[in-house]
Amino acid sequence: MSTPPHPGGNSGYPGMPWPPDPSQPLPSPGGAHDPLDLPPAPALPGAPVPPRESYERFTRQRVLYLPVMAGGDLLGYLWAAESNTKACGFIRNLAFFERSLDASVLWNRRLDQSYDEGLPAQDAVRRWRGVPEDPQGGAIPADAQEQWAPGVNELGASLNPDAPRSPGPLIQDGLFPDGTPADRSKGWGPLISAPMPAYPEETAGPVVHLPVVLGGNLVGYVWAAVSGDAAGYLRRVPAGRAGEIATGLWKARLSDAFEAGVHAVQAIRAFRGLPEDHLSGTVPADAAEQQAAALADLRRLAEQ
Numbered sequence: 684m685s686t687p688p689h690p691g692g693n694s695g696y697p698g699m700p701w702p703p704d705p706s707q708p709l710p711s712p713g714g715a716h717d718p719l720d721l722p723p724a725p726a727l728p729g730a731p732v733p734p735r736e737s738y739e740r741f742t743r744q745r746v747l748y749l750p751v752m753a754g755g756d757l758l759g760y761l762w763a764a765e766s767n768t769k770a771c772g773f774i775r776n777l778a779f780f781e782r783s784l785d786a787s788v789l790w791n792r793r794l795d796q797s798y799d800e801g802l803p804a805q806d807a808v809r810r811w812r813g814v815p816e817d818p819q820g821g822a823i824p825a826d827a828q829e830q831w832a833p834g835v836n837e838l839g840a841s842l843n844p845d846a847p848r849s850p851g852p853l854i855q856d857g858l859f860p861d862g863t864p865a866d867r868s869k870g871w872g873p874l875i876s877a878p879m880p881a882y883p884e885e886t887a888g889p890v891v892h893l894p895v896v897l898g899g900n901l902v903g904y905v906w907a908a909v910s911g912d913a914a915g916y917l918r919r920v921p922a923g924r925a926g927e928i929a930t931g932l933w934k935a936r937l938s939d940a941f942e943a944g945v946h947a948v949q950a951i952r953a954f955r956g957l958p959e960d961h962l963s964g965t966v967p968a969d970a971a972e973q974q975a976a977a978l979a980d981l982r983r984l985a986e987q
Contacts, residue, residue, distance in 0.1 A: 737798045740958050741851030742770040746832050753821030758786045763804035767856045771804035777843045789820030847953035850939050852932050852960050879938040882947050886913035891974050893951055897964030902926040907947035914947035920986045932963035
């Protein structure tokens with residue numbers, strides 16, 4: 684019993700003769716057999732929007748820095764890493780809270796512009812020396828001298844001695860804290876893993892919590908027990924992978940606070956207003972502290 688020919692011609696598949704003739708050249712690109720050139724699928728409603736690519740805002744290296752002045756007032760420092768050509772940023776002077784906040788918008792936008800132009804970090808900082816003063820963001824004086832600090836946290840401490848410090852992401856300058864390259868083709872380092880010291884992650888009583896936001900999207904919560912010393916990070920389930928990725932940095936920050944002997948509630952409050960990490964987000968400076976009757980209630984909230 685025979686079968687009818689396939690509409691592809693000569694009893695073959697669509698757009699291709701069958702059986703194939705090895706003496707014939709392959710069909711040219713764009714033929715009927717090629718897959719359709721479809722546009723990328725649209726983003727799912729409510730899915731986190733990835734932040735734009737820019738310089739890394741943390742480094743463990745020494746930093747070069749220049750002052751940003753406005754009307755004789757120091758609004759902050761523009762800094763760049765010693766050898767990491769992709770790490771630079773702006774540190775605000777919190778003594779001029781509103782003015783330095785406006786300035787940070789300008790300087791971060793300028794750094795994004797420099798990144799798009801492919802400039803190394805130090806050139807991205809130096810290029811603005813002597814540029815006329817911006818009404819909101821100030822300027823780097825033409826005669827400003829380059830200075831060096833041991834690191835970003837040390838520079839921040841010299842400017843804002845009472846502000847909380849952030850350890851930054853686990854991987855900085857392409858390295859783990861022990862110097863192991865994140866790119867395993869460059870080395871492995873010590874293959875030893877040990878749990879970080881941490882607050883207890885369970886409590887029977889009420890908890891206070893603050894939102895963790897990445898690119899304007901809620902990805903999780905940091906929480907602490909109202910009484911006792913439990914604390915932790917809880918990813919928001921609908922945030923998907925973004926909420927999971929954020930876990931590492933927030934657990935590291937909580938571990939640092941635990942080792943420093945900071946009470947759990949004070950620890951999460953100190954996270955407000957830290958610079959937004961491109962993977963782990965931030966707790967907004969104006970975030971309202973909320974309370975849940977139990978950790979189980981917060982877990983249910985995180986599932987919504």
